[in-house]
Amino acid sequence: MTKIAPSMLSCDFSRLGEELVRVEKSGADWAHLDVMDGMFVPNLTFGAPIIKCARHWTDIPFDAHLMIEDPVRYVEDFAKAGCDSITVHTEAEGDIMAAVDKIHDLGLKAGITMNPPTDVHDLDRYLDRVDLVLIMTVNAGFGGQKFHEECIPKIEYVKKWAEDHNPGLEISVDGGINRETGKRCVEAGANVLVAGSALFKLDDMSQEISLWKGYGPDAER
Numbered sequence: 001m002t003k004i005a006p007s008m009l010s011c012d013f014s015r016l017g018e019e020l021v022r023v024e025k026s027g028a029d030w031a032h033l034d035v036m037d038g039m040f041v042p043n044l045t046f047g048a049p050i051i052k053c054a055r056h057w058t059d060i061p062f063d064a065h066l067m068i069e070d071p072v073r074y075v076e077d078f079a080k081a082g083c084d085s086i087t088v089h090t091e092a093e094g095d096i097m098a099a100v101d102k103i104h105d106l107g108l109k110a111g112i113t114m115n116p117p118t119d120v121h122d123l124d125r126y127l128d129r130v131d132l133v134l135i136m137t138v139n140a141g142f143g144g145q146k147f148h149e150e151c152i153p154k155i156e157y158v159k160k161w162a163e164d165h166n167p168g169l170e171i172s173v174d175g176g177i178n179r180e181t182g183k184r185c186v187e188a189g190a191n192v193l194v195a196g197s198a199l200f201k202l203d204d205m206s207q208e209i210s211l212w213k214g215y216g217p218d219a220e221r
């Protein structure tokens, strides 16, 4: 069954705890937490202290997407705050492999991601070292952007690699995901859909989540 990870970037931050409870009660699998440093991306969100406070509200897995430079500096803080998986960008400054290794050393799942213009082969050196690949289908930094069609072959590339080497690899997509783009991504090989605006604009996101979960043949993943 396709996993759904609502992006909390689109929630009402003044009610973050309640919004997380809403996400959990709506049947979501993970809560996706977008951490932005104003350097790697031209936007700022929140860091580990906010996540630590939010952790008390729900048991839903926290999937942190670090849009920050030199992420190895902060992975321990995010692990201590209660994140279950941490994803870092290939394009970020610093030793990204060291960040991946440190995430694993801390007992968490490690993910790697890249923006649409980045060559898919920049993922190659990480593929057998991570639990999750996040294919960005918009440029990281803001919610509400238009889906980048040209990212579909990247999903197919990672899916083919996973079939040959690691069928348990989580293949996630993020940016401009809605009913239609989400279905196409699942058909291309994604098994996790991250979505902000398409879900949070709904008063009740549970029906939409249940519809999206039905996409794809991969019911056991």
Ligand SMILES: O=C(CO)[C@@H](O)[C@H](O)COP(=O)(O)O
Pocket (backbone or CB within 6 Å): 007, 009, 010, 032, 034, 065, 138, 139, 140, 141, 142, 143, 144, 145, 174, 175, 176, 177, 194, 195, 196, 197, 198
């Ligand atoms: O990482 C990001 C943006 O940097 C995403 O998680 C967005 O928050 C997705 O928002 P929508 O495109 O679904 O509105």
